[in-house]
Amino acid sequence: MRRLIVRKPVSYPILIGEGVLEEVRTPEGPSALLYDRRAEGFAQKLAERLGVQHQLGLEGGEGAKTLAVYGRVLSFLAEKGLPRNTTLLVVGGGTLTDLGGFVAATYLRGIPYLSFPTTTLSVVDASVGGKTGINLPEGKNLVGAFHFPQGVYAELEALKTLPPFTFKEGLVEAFKHGIISGEEGLLEVEDLTPESPRLEAYLAQAVAVKVRITEQDPTEKGERRLLNLGHTLGHALEAYTHHALPHGAAVAYGLLYATLLGKLLGGEDLTPLVLRLLRWLSPPPLPRVSWEDLLPYLLRDKKKVSESLHWVVPLGLGNLTVKPLPEATLREAFGLWREVLEGLASFDQKC
Numbered sequence: 001m002r003r004l005i006v007r008k009p010v011s012y013p014i015l016i017g018e019g020v021l022e023e024v025r026t027p028e029g030p031s032a033l034l035y036d037r038r039a040e041g042f043a044q045k046l047a048e049r050l051g052v053q054h055q056l057g058l059e060g061g062e063g064a065k066t067l068a069v070y071g072r073v074l075s076f077l078a079e080k081g082l083p084r085n086t087t088l089l090v091v092g093g094g095t096l097t098d099l100g101g102f103v104a105a106t107y108l109r110g111i112p113y114l115s116f117p118t119t120t121l122s123v124v125d126a127s128v129g130g131k132t133g134i135n136l137p138e139g140k141n142l143v144g145a146f147h148f149p150q151g152v153y154a155e156l157e158a159l160k161t162l163p164p165f166t167f168k169e170g171l172v173e174a175f176k177h178g179i180i181s182g183e184e185g186l187l188e189v190e191d192l193t194p195e196s197p198r199l200e201a202y203l204a205q206a207v208a209v210k211v212r213i214t215e216q217d218p219t220e221k222g223e224r225r226l227l228n229l230g231h232t233l234g235h236a237l238e239a240y241t242h243h244a245l246p247h248g249a250a251v252a253y254g255l256l257y258a259t260l261l262g263k264l265l266g267g268e269d270l271t272p273l274v275l276r277l278l279r280w281l282s283p284p285p286l287p288r289v290s291w292e293d294l295l296p297y298l299l300r301d302k303k304k305v306s307e308s309l310h311w312v313v314p315l316g317l318g319n320l321t322v323k324p325l326p327e328a329t330l331r332e333a334f335g336l337w338r339e340v341l342e343g344l345a346s347f348d349q350k351c
Helices: 036-049 067-079 092-107 120-126 156-161 165-181 201-218 225-228 231-240 247-264 271-281 291-299 328-350
Strands: 001-008 012-017 029-038 052-058 087-092 113-117 131-136 139-146 151-155 313-314 319-323
Touching: 001 201, 012 113, 012 201, 029 036, 029 067, 029 092, 029 247, 036 052, 036 067, 036 087, 036 113, 052 113, 067 092, 067 131, 087 092, 087 165, 092 113, 092 120, 092 131, 092 139, 113 120, 120 201, 139 151, 139 231, 151 156, 151 271, 156 201, 156 319, 165 201, 165 225, 165 247, 165 271, 201 225, 225 231, 231 291, 231 313, 247 313, 247 319, 271 328
Parallel strands: 012 151, 029 052, 029 087, 087 113, 113 151
Antiparallel strands: 001 012, 131 139, 313 319
């Protein structure tokens, strides 16, 4: 079992391994459980151990991150008359931890919560760092708050129930952490499975990268923006496809675009690394999409500063820049991106 400690702005433990439920300690007072129905077995085991009476199961996925579902969860807590010292236990993937954290941030102006991520995506990314939120029809994560959990408990046994693609797509975020940090071990994903002996250490290493960054910049005023690598185009692709394209796949496509931007700006050519990732991931193919198709979603991106959209661009491993870019450069990179993906599709068809 790996134990990490987030020290600021709020201190809380992150436990990664098997048997972490034995380590869970809840604050005094009532508790409520919000869980993804796909993780119901794990959720009920947790509820039985902690004696949780108030439970609400939801269908996971981006459909959970809506105003309607958010309101439903708030009403559930209010109807039970749960007070301010209630602890919300959130079990599931990234969409549930995003939703549950935002519920905790806003119910009675803020209650404590514990996160129990059950997917690789939520282990390495969504459950860590205090970002919570929901989507609007106009774009992804446009409503949210920074609200930090009192603990993150990643039980690796839960990952063994994931479909193979779901397991793999979550590791795209860990791969991204490798580009940001320059830690080449995080770029080695091809041998990882839920039974892999190095999975625990790999996930802990990926989480440690995010912890270091978020401790220095909890509310994304500076260095934390690096964690958006691949997400600007990725979120636009998700919105354009109405979330038919899974998050990990969208970020993988976005990483390819970001590395092409870096190459155009004179940086190291990192595209072979991302192409290797894409071949391993084998994501759903993209529909024919133009720059004009994506532009409305890009213009609503939450990472805009004033009227400028800031792009995270890798110039080499561990060497990134964040800045606005000329329209001509963005369009040139998009044209190259489409060409590379068409070539990748041809390669895969021949294999």
